[in-house]
Amino acid sequence: xxxxxxxxxxxxxxxxxxxxxxxxxxxxxxxxxxxxxxxxxxxxxxxxxxxxxxxxxxxxxxxxxxxxxxxxxxxxxxxxxxxxxxxxxxxxxxxxxxxxxxxxxxxxxxxxxxxxxxxxxxxxxxxxxxxxxxxxxxxxxxxxxxxxxxxxxxxxxxxxxxxxxxxxxxxxxxxxxxxxxxxxxxxxxxxxxxxxxxxxxxxxxxxxxxxxxxxxxxxxxxxxxxxxxxxxxxxxxxxxxxxxxxxxxxxxxxxxxxxxxxxxxxxxxxxxxxxxxxxxxxxxxxxxxxxxxxxxxxxxxxxxxxxxxxxxxxxxxxxxxxxxxxxxxxxxxxxxxxxxxxxxxxxxxxxxxxxxxxxxxxxxxxxxxxxxxxxxxxxxxxxxxxxxxxxxxxxxxxxxxxxxxxxxxxxxxxxxxxxxxxxxxxxxxxx
Numbered sequence: 001x002x003x004x005x006x007x008x009x010x011x012x013x014x015x016x017x018x019x020x021x022x023x024x025x026x027x028x029x030x031x032x033x034x035x036x037x038x039x040x041x042x043x044x045x046x047x048x049x050x051x052x053x054x055x056x057x058x059x060x061x062x063x064x065x066x067x068x069x070x071x072x073x074x075x076x077x078x079x080x081x082x083x084x085x086x087x088x089x090x091x092x093x094x095x096x097x098x099x100x101x102x103x104x105x106x107x108x109x110x111x112x113x114x115x116x117x118x119x120x121x122x123x124x125x126x127x128x129x130x131x132x133x134x135x136x137x138x139x140x141x142x143x144x145x146x147x148x149x150x151x152x153x154x155x156x157x158x159x160x161x162x163x164x165x166x167x168x169x170x171x172x173x174x175x176x177x178x179x180x181x182x183x184x185x186x187x188x189x190x191x192x193x194x195x196x197x198x199x200x201x202x203x204x205x206x207x208x209x210x211x212x213x214x215x216x217x218x219x220x221x222x223x224x225x226x227x228x229x230x231x232x233x234x235x236x237x238x239x240x241x242x243x244x245x246x247x248x249x250x251x252x253x254x255x256x257x258x259x260x261x262x263x264x265x266x267x268x269x270x271x272x273x274x275x276x277x278x279x280x281x282x283x284x285x286x287x288x289x290x291x292x293x294x295x296x297x298x299x300x301x302x303x304x305x306x307x308x309x310x311x312x313x314x315x316x317x318x319x320x321x322x323x324x325x326x327x328x329x330x331x332x333x334x335x336x337x338x339x340x341x342x343x344x345x346x347x348x349x350x351x352x353x354x355x356x357x358x359x360x361x362x363x364x365x366x367x368x369x370x371x372x373x374x375x376x377x378x379x380x381x382x383x384x385x386x387x388x389x390x391x392x393x394x395x396x397x398x399x400x401x402x403x404x405x406x407x408x409x410x411x412x413x414x415x416x417x418x419x420x421x422x423x424x425x426x427x428x429x430x431x
Contacts, residue, residue: 004194005066007085009110011037011075013268013338014127014162015091017050017173020059021198022089023073027065029082030075031113038075047366049337050166083117087125087194090114091162093268094128095341100275100295102131104138111139115146118155123182125158125191129273131280132214135159136183151183158182158191159209161216166267167336177201181212220273221291226260227270228294231301234262234431238308245420245430262431263418264305264343264394265298266332271341302346305418305431309390310354312414312428318389321355326388326413328403329395330362330370330378334419337364344394345374347418359386363399390414396421 004026008019011032019030032038040047044057061072066084076082092106107128114124124143126135140151149155163176178199182188192205206212234244244262251257265271274291281288313320332342344360351358360370360378370378384404391408393400396419405426409415415422417430424430 004087005085006087006089006194007031007066007082009082009088009090009113010092010106010128011041012091012093013048013050013166014164015089016041016046016048016056017164018089018091018127018162019073019075020051020056021174023059023065023071025071025197026087026194027069027071028073029064029066029085030073031077031079031082032075033077035077038077041075047337048166050164079113079117083119086119086122088114088118088122089125089127089160091127093340094130094272094276095268096272096275102276102279104130104134107134107139108142111142112146115143118143118147118149120149120154123156123158123187123190125160127160127162129161129216129220129269129276130213131217131276132210133280134276135209135213156183156187157209158187159212160191160195161212161219166338167333174198174200178203179206179212179215180204181206181209183209217273217277220270221277221294223260224265224270224274224298225290225294226258227263227265228297230260231262231265231297235304238429238431243430261420262301263420264301264332264346266341266343267338268332268340271298271332271343299343299346301431302343303350305392305394305416306347306350306354308429308431309351309392309414309416310356312416313389316414316428318412318414320389323389324357324359324386325351325390325392326382326386326408327351327358327360327392327394328362328400329393329397330360330365330376331395331397334396335364335398337366339365339370339373345376347392347394348376356389359388362395362397364397384408387411388413390416392416392418393422394418 006022006026006028008015008030011030019028022028044053059073065072090110092110095103097103160180165171178195180192180195180203182191192203196203237244278288278291330344331339348358361382363380367378370376391413415427417427420430
């Protein structure tokens with residue numbers, strides 16, 4: 001492939017940082033069906049906060065870089081603008097449905113879009129997290145049907161799993177080693193060279209697309225299982241009145257002890273990816289016991305936290321039904337506006353089932369997005385004069401460390417620390 005012209009399909013937490021990075025070396029069109037998102041990015045605004053405004057603006061160009069032959073980034077919601085590209089990178093979400101079954105709808109629709117414009121010799125690289133086989137068994141046939149072209153004869157494919165950590169300003173996309181793969185040895189080399197040209201940390205070329213898919217899905221499944229283990233430890237040690245964090249700190253003095261902490265496991269990766277692997281395993285005739293047990297444990301933690309808070313209120317003679325509780329944080333992780341698959345909502349719903357009113361304060365989350373996604377009303381301004389029955393630190397946003405929680409405690413509030421970051425003398429309990 002003499003001249004690579006890149007289209008990145010999906011401009012979310014994964015797609016935009018990648019498109020910006022590719023634009024330093026190649027002509028890049030960023031495509032998204034969300035017109036508002038496209039307009040914002042073209043004006044140098046990234047509401048996900050993954051790409052610094054100055055860096056984003058430095059990458060943007062005013063005319064189509066693919067047709068003009070210049071390096072840079074321009075975003076569009078018109079599929080016609082990406083038809084002259086020859087290297088398509090798909091970075092759309094891969095969620096699960098209400099029954100935790102993989103939902104490939106965004107991936108299939110993106111494949112249909114590519115199928116209508118793809119030309120002979122083009123390469124399509126998938127980055128979305130999937131189960132082994134999804135690229136070639138589920139996505140490629142869609143492209144073939146829409147295009148009339150034949151896979152590995154007229155067009156080719158690759159898989160290079162995303163490794164974006166939302167909110168992490170240290171491990172940015174170019175600093176994380178990238179796994180690559182291709183549908184033929186020649187294409188695998190092209191895909192690898194293309195990524196290697198912008199990824200400072202280098203690449204690892206997997207022997208097949210299926211191996212790369214499997215490698216990605218087990219990364220987060222492994223973390224999920226390890227966190228489930230310490231979450232179970234937290235339940236055990238709390239029942240024994242032993243501080244879990246003290247136990248983990250002592251155990252961590254051994255050189256090969258793995259440092260995981262208890263907590264809520266949400267987001268679009270760790271809380272979702274194990275279900276993709278489990279689904280494929282069951283299709284292959286194997287019931288994955290450890291993976292699903294880990295999921296059940298982690299999905300139970302929101303209700304557990306709520307129950308522990310209610311118990312503390314009762315023990316401290318704080319009225320439950322007539323109380324109001326303050327929950328600090330609704331995003332799935334600290335210092336990040338991402339609310340996808342957040343498990344803080346589990347705490348909220350369990351508390352309200354007791355007849356408790358819950359105020360949610362989160363300076364990072366968009367009230368409009370939270371209302372649209374979960375039907376919940378949040379505030380981005382905290383009224384510290386309210387007498388709460390309990391305050392729950394659900395997310396470790398840096399702003400929360402400046403709140404006078406001692407004042408709430410003095411006025412009778414139970415302080416519960418989900419993240420284990422508050423001073424021990426300040427809290428009644430921590431997970």
